[in-house]
Amino acid sequence: MPAQHSTADRQTGIVRLLLLAVAVWCVLASPASGAVGVRDFCCRVPMSDGLRLATHVYLPRFPKGRCPVILIRTPYPLDQFGRLEARFACREGFGLAVQEIRGSSRAHPRAVVSEAESGGEPWSSGRRHCGTPLFEQDGWMGSQDGQTTIRWIARQAWCNGQVLTWGPSAMGITQNLLAPGAPAALKAQMIAMAPSDMFAQAVFQGGALRKEAVEGWLAEMPFAKDNLEAILAHPTYDPFWARRNCLPQAERVNAPALFIGGWHDAFLQGTLDSFAAIQNRGGPAARGKCRLVVGPWTHADLVWVVDPRQAERLPAAASAVRFFREQLFSCGRAGRSMPVCYYLMGDSCDPGSPGGRWCASERWPPPSTATTFYFHADGSLARSAPVEPGRLSFQYDPGNPVSTRGGRNLARQAGPLDQRSVESRSDVLVFSTDVLHHPLVVAGRIEARLHVSSDCPDTDFTVKLTDVYPDGRSILVCDGILRARFRESFAQPSLLEPGRVYPLTVDLWSTAIAFSRGHRIRVAISSSNAPRFEPNPNTGAPLLPPAPPRTANNTVHLSPAHASSIVLPICSGAE
Structure with a gap:
């Protein structure tokens, strides 16, 4: 029998995860730029096979002009989030583009600007995208929706040619999958709590089906039964899973990434393995330039960071804004800081415990x-x-x-x-x-x-x-x-x-x-x-x-x- 989870519990989990993502984004951000306010429009961005993916674009209202743009690719409906993230992104002088991936649901119509102004086909109401299994077009093989979207954004009049990607969980999976062989316009990524090998780190850990994770997550997705059947049809590591394993492609990654994980996160090893692979084997623009932050967290239980009174508990190394600025503007801070920041757990009631503190290291794992x-x-x-x-x-x-x-x-x-x-x-x-x-x-x-x-x-x-x-x-x-x-x-x-x-x-x-x-x-x-x-x-x-x-x-x-x-x-x- 499937694991039982109430709709309220699942919706609460998604909300908590999105709040976490916003908190990680904004904590210890650099002082706000001159950008004030947000202007936005929706469009459908053409993929290589003619399919057009719903995309919501947010840009700083002032000052006008071209800016670096952060891309979030998600399987969740666009109306679930975006505006709060856009507020923080535009305040820092970044644009934001949120796109629903192929195989996800989109049934939230709204008025949009003209096609000429948006740079793509206006977003109109309609059914979900074609019945392609989730992430099928997001891997490094064949047609690559994420890479196509980066090229499209970089060509737009409102982008300065620099694209960054950002997001946790499924939004991190899409980043891992698009990174190998991505266009030069991709300058940096912030990937939180996401697997890089979908077989071993997400679905079949040790060869055993992760029942509560797979069934619990797919319950939120359209056509959950079809996706579950596709997964169960591949119980061994085969080409289906090879298309969803980025680790062997680390040498083709040329954008440095800030990886954020938790010791009790469902995808912890994916975070650690991704960092190690790209930090040690990545392309020239990524190798040796990545950062890793791991805290005492579960996958979504980080809501305390949205409380500004607790902001000091999250290390400065976890700031996506800071990391993005270091990569875009070659700030000297990146070269002076250690690449790994991890929380050493321990008995919080024992004053003699060496745990309960943040540690820095040149590598993971430490000696x-x-x-x-x-x-x-x-x-x-x-x-x-x-x-x-x-x-x-x-x-x-x-x-x-x-x-x-x-x-x-x-x-x-x-x-x-x-x-x-x-x-x-x-x-x-x-x-x-x-x-x-x-x-x-x-x-x-x-x-x-x-x-x-x-x-x-x-x-x-x-x-x-x-x-x-x-x-x-x-x-x-x-x-x-x-x-x-x-x-x-x-x-x-x-x-x-x-x-x-x-x-x-x-x-x-x-x-x-x-x-x-x-x-x-x-x-x-x-x-x-x-x-x-x-x-x-x-x-x-x-x-x-x-x-x-x-x-x-x-x-x-x-x-x-x-x-x-x-x-x-x-x-x-x-x-």
């Missing part, structure tokens, strides 16, 4: 030492490897999965929630360190290296990392999943031989946290986390049509020959 902690049959988690044979087993019933409690969710409650209620289940294996005598700082990507077996041809393995407080709370830090058939490749699945021991690696993505003195580090292993992930039926059958599920008896091996562990990147001098 660290990969340190292995082994799982032991007595439930301990230690740096010493096991010396005796051991194994722990549990029964996984797809009809009674472990319930999702926080984490990197999109359409339900997200963030660092207490896991004790699910850790007490018989199908969850728990391993804890001794009480820490010194703080331990972990910053970087985390992976669990397991040796497992099952009596089924396929099953899932989930891993959670938690921070255990002195009062017993087990607060989620990060987690991951791997569908066993994808242990070797997401393109070529391989089923399990029942009873055979296999090595596999579960990617927990990344984090930055200080475990305080008096706390413990805990790892919980199971085979489900629903509705965040679609429960594995354990049959090994294709995703569609669904087969009757079966119960799996799964084992984690803990012997010297088949040790299981988690690898933590411990920062130098943190112990």
Whole structure:
């Protein structure tokens, strides 16, 4: 059954996300330029195949003349936002163009200026664009609507030839997709909380369908059923997903970007991987010029930044206006600041914690030492490897999965929630360190290296990392999943031989946290986390049509020959 989310909840989520986007845009902006007021018009911009996309253009009323223009490409209706963003953009001397992408809904007619004045076909009422799957024309292959739009904007009399792009979430996805091979008119981007590899970072994390995220988001889109069917028809990494993966195309990106993410964001790893790819492998105009800001945030839970009394809590590095001005006018500030600004999480009630502060670094991840902690049959988690044979087993019933409690969710409650209620289940294996005598700082990507077996041809393995407080709370830090058939490749699945021991690696993505003195580090292993992930039926059958599920008896091996562990990147001098 689809994950249940009320219409009010989904609408509230969109509003909160848009408020966040405006706040990130305007916080710590440079002093306002001479622009006063906004003039606007709507038009339909022609694409290479003749389709015309609805676009709302906002320009500074005074002073008149040509200006750099910020482009936002969105799957959401144009009447949901734009005016508030335009107010801040035009105040700073930028124009703003908001465009609905191909495959999105547009049913909000309004009077417009003439075609001659707008530079495109006037916007008239009508049905949505053709039934192309979302983002189909936004990738780096074939016809590219985003790049076509940039060229169109740069040619207009009201643009000075400089185009920037901006936006979070889906509006960030469109930016990632248009960046490889974009026209020279694209000068910079601000991309917040967006995946760059739609298969691994958005839809099939670890090969498992991100049920609540996919179904929750598509519920807001037109023709949700058609889009869901298109996704489920491609459960492995194939050309469909290759067209929606920008990372291999980093060398073709020539516009620097400010990337903004959150440690509890649904698309965190996409933000980090995008930054690393373009910062290290981008084209000459982008390589070494990107910026990264990561805070202790969920995907949309940043509404506090719209309160001006709290503005100082957001670092100056998160200002899109500042970043855009640095790129357009070659301000010296960009060369002097460190490219990475990240929040080190920790116990906010512990005055001795090294966490709870913003850190700067020349790169992500910062320097660290990969340190292995082994799982032991007595439930301990230690740096010493096991010396005796051991194994722990549990029964996984797809009809009674472990319930999702926080984490990197999109359409339900997200963030660092207490896991004790699910850790007490018989199908969850728990391993804890001794009480820490010194703080331990972990910053970087985390992976669990397991040796497992099952009596089924396929099953899932989930891993959670938690921070255990002195009062017993087990607060989620990060987690991951791997569908066993994808242990070797997401393109070529391989089923399990029942009873055979296999090595596999579960990617927990990344984090930055200080475990305080008096706390413990805990790892919980199971085979489900629903509705965040679609429960594995354990049959090994294709995703569609669904087969009757079966119960799996799964084992984690803990012997010297088949040790299981988690690898933590411990920062130098943190112990």
